[in-house]
Amino acid sequence: MGEAMATTSASALRRDPTRRILGGVCAGIAERVDVDPLVIRVAFIAAAMAGGLGFVVYAVAWILMPAGAGEAAPRGGGPGSVEVALGVALLALSLLLAFRSLGIWFSDAIVWPLVLVAAGGALLWRQSTRQERAPRKERAATVSRTGLGVALVIAAGLVFLQATSSLTAARDVVLAVLVVVIVLGVIFAPWILRLVRSLSAERAERIRSQERAEMAAHLHDSVLQTLALVQRADDPKQVSALARRQERELRAWLSGRTDKAEGRLASALEDAAAEVEEAHRVEVDVVAVGDRELDERSDALVAAAREAMVNAAKFGGGSAVSVYAETQDGKTHVFVRDRGPGFDPAGVPEDRRGIRESIVGRMERHDGRASVTSSSDGTEVELMLG
Amino acid sequence: MRVRRPDLPSLVGGLVIAGLGTVLLLDQSDAIDLRFGTFAPIALAAMGAILVAVGLSRRA
Numbered sequence: 001m002g003e004a005m006a007t008t009s010a011s012a013l014r015r016d017p018t019r020r021i022l023g024g025v026c027a028g029i030a031e032r033v034d035v036d037p038l039v040i041r042v043a044f045i046a047a048a049m050a051g052g053l054g055f056v057v058y059a060v061a062w063i064l065m066p067a068g069a070g071e072a073a074p075r076g077g078g079p080g081s082v083e084v085a086l087g088v089a090l091l092a093l094s095l096l097l098a099f100r101s102l103g104i105w106f107s108d109a110i111v112w113p114l115v116l117v118a119a120g121g122a123l124l125w126r127q128s129t130r131q132e133r134a135p136r137k138e139r140a141a142t143v144s145r146t147g148l149g150v151a152l153v154i155a156a157g158l159v160f161l162q163a164t165s166s167l168t169a170a171r172d173v174v175l176a177v178l179v180v181v182i183v184l185g186v187i188f189a190p191w192i193l194r195l196v197r198s199l200s201a202e203r204a205e206r207i208r209s210q211e212r213a214e215m216a217a218h219l220h221d222s223v224l225q226t227l228a229l230v231q232r233a234d235d236p237k238q239v240s241a242l243a244r245r246q247e248r249e250l251r252a253w254l255s256g257r258t259d260k261a262e263g264r265l266a267s268a269l270e271d272a273a274a275e276v277e278e279a280h281r282v283e284v285d286v287v288a289v290g291d292r293e294l295d296e297r298s299d300a301l302v303a304a305a306r307e308a309m310v311n312a313a314k315f316g317g318g319s320a321v322s323v324y325a326e327t328q329d330g331k332t333h334v335f336v337r338d339r340g341p342g343f344d345p346a347g348v349p350e351d352r353r354g355i356r357e358s359i360v361g362r363m364e365r366h367d368g369r370a371s372v373t374s375s376s377d378g379t380e381v382e383l384m385l386g
Numbered sequence: 387m388r389v390r391r392p393d394l395p396s397l398v399g400g401l402v403i404a405g406l407g408t409v410l411l412l413d414q415s416d417a418i419d420l421r422f423g424t425f426a427p428i429a430l431a432a433m434g435a436i437l438v439a440v441g442l443s444r445r446a
Binding site: 080082087088089093097098 | 444
């Protein structure tokens, strides 16, 4: 485990905020190549003196390299980050101008386009590496940042073409390409339109299909399971309690009220185990190593694990059910095991949805994986979420 | 005795203005020949230093 962690930390190039002077770029690179940070800092200063390129590289690396552990402020989003970024940009620009006036300079045709490309490319790269979808009010800022990045890269190209006296030739080429694109666009417009509509319809159908599958899996896990329990229950009070609990859960689900997306994975698994234990009178032991926040995907993992626990409780011959969850490096594995007589996973009828939809299908819909191994010594369901 | 921490943007702003004043004074006394090509990087560096100081103080 320790070796695995060491491999992970060695492979990722990250800023080191704990030993930083400015942004921790040099310290992060030094950590990666296992040398004293002073060596890297001297190299950056030397590169900066030789035409100012070191400053540009440092600024780009600061933007692109993610922060390692220990940084309190989120990357780029903290208060004052805009001022710091603008200030660093102005300082870098002033140094470039100073070097230019001192004669330590390559060429206007190379340095200015490079600076513009670096700034625009850094903006675009950073926007593209943001995984989570921004809230609605931040989307305008995201679009404007992307637009600024594109404008800077185009400006870099124009500056380079102007400096090398190739702008007229490039303009003719662009004009020719534009004419060809317009002509082809007019010819193929109906097909392109049909293709776009067909792709949109296909996407909508896929979303509807996934929603249907989610709804079917939810109904299977809740209403159908409760109805099966009601059929087996003898005590009218127990039947009434089951019906009330199911009604509350169904009403909350229909109105979109759910508290499952709050809290942590380990406690959600323990809650699910307690529910299964109460409903099926079978011991369910949960051991969790590591933890993660509950979100839509880990919520699906809990639902799949719950279904595996229900199956183990129903078909495990009364044996205790053990649940082991491990979260490490952003990956979570959950194992649900029983000591029952086992079954043949390939022999499960098509109309049974428990394993196929509520476990395997649900995990696949959330970019996870599920596998079922069964023998005469028991059954193990493994769930994996990246 | 408790020592009060100086306000970073005010400190940097003051130093920057003092530096700019010195440069202009040297130019006035013909000790240096200040032209646009020389003054532009100094002015940009001054603005950059103040912005960085303001940003860092807002983060703290």
